[in-house]
Amino acid sequence: MRRSPMPPRSAPMKANAFARGERIEAREIAKAKVEREKKHKCAVRTCRAEFVRPQPFVTWCSPECGTVLALAKIEKQRQAAGKAERKSDKEKLEKFKRRADHVADCQKAFNAWVRFRDRKEPCIDCGRRAGAGSLTGGDWDAGHYLSRGSHPHLRFDVRNVFKQLKGCNRPGGTTAASFRAGVIARIGLAAVEALEADNEPRKYSVDQLIAMTAHYKQLLKNLKAAADTAPA
Known part of the structure; x- marks a missing residue:
């Protein structure tokens, strides 16, 4: 005996789907209403008043705060445009730099690192300490024991450069004997004699000078970060 086919159920299923869609829509509407009526704080830091946003993108409570x-x-x-312009100008200037300019940049970075490296040390020459001198210039120089004029190959040698009072680093401010005694006290006689006997020429390329400048800047940054986290 053949069974009669099941009656179609498409109408109740459509009704259920429609009702479910209405419920979802109602929830979304209710959620949007709650969101519209929710209070937000004004984005202006000196205001921070609570207000109801008329539009989702509005973050200010009044025309004054909007301004x-x-x-x-x-x-x-x-400021962003100015920063981008300065960066562009700097990049353009870099292209026109001579080797001497890169030497000067490297010397500046190296000297700044030396001054900070020796920040707790007295003057390498006279042994005095400056009261409130600045390590970025102020009362201090990065003094070369063997001068850059007579020993240019030692201008970046860490054995040859120390924090020194400006007065001692000026013509007539010190004697070679007192400077040598200070360097011996700091690094030892053997190191000083090895330094004095070092006549090996150093000829740095532009790429090397650029890399060295970045290196000494990073060393200074690392030293300052370590100093900031060190216990008092």
């Missing part, structure tokens, strides 16, 4: 945010955005864009 403050708009001006801040314009200023931020101006």
Whole structure:
């Protein structure tokens, strides 16, 4: 005996799907309503008043605060543009630098590192300490025991350069004997004699000078970071 076919159920299924869709839509509407009525804090740091956003993108509570945010955005864009322009100018200038300019850049980075390396040491020459002298210039130089003029190959030799009071590093401010005695006390007689006997020429390429400049800048950065985290 053949069974009669099942009656079609498409109508109830469609009704259930429609009802489910209505419930989801109702929840979304309710959620959007709650979100619209939710209070937010004004994005202006000096205000931070609570308000209901008229539109999702509005982050200010009043026209005055909107103006403050708009001006801040314009200023931020101006600073970003200025930074990009300075970077571009710097890159252009780098292309026109001579080797002597790269030597000067490297010397500046090296000297800054030497001054900070020796920040807790007295003057290599006279043994005095400056009261509130700056390690970025101020009362201190990075003094070369064997001068850069007579020994240019030792201008970046760590055995040859020490923090020195500006007065001692000026013509007539010191004697070779007192400077030598200070260096011997710091690194030892054998190291000083080896330094004095070192006549090996150093001829740095532009690429090497650029790399050395970056190296000494990084060394200084590392020293400062270590000093900031060191216990007092």
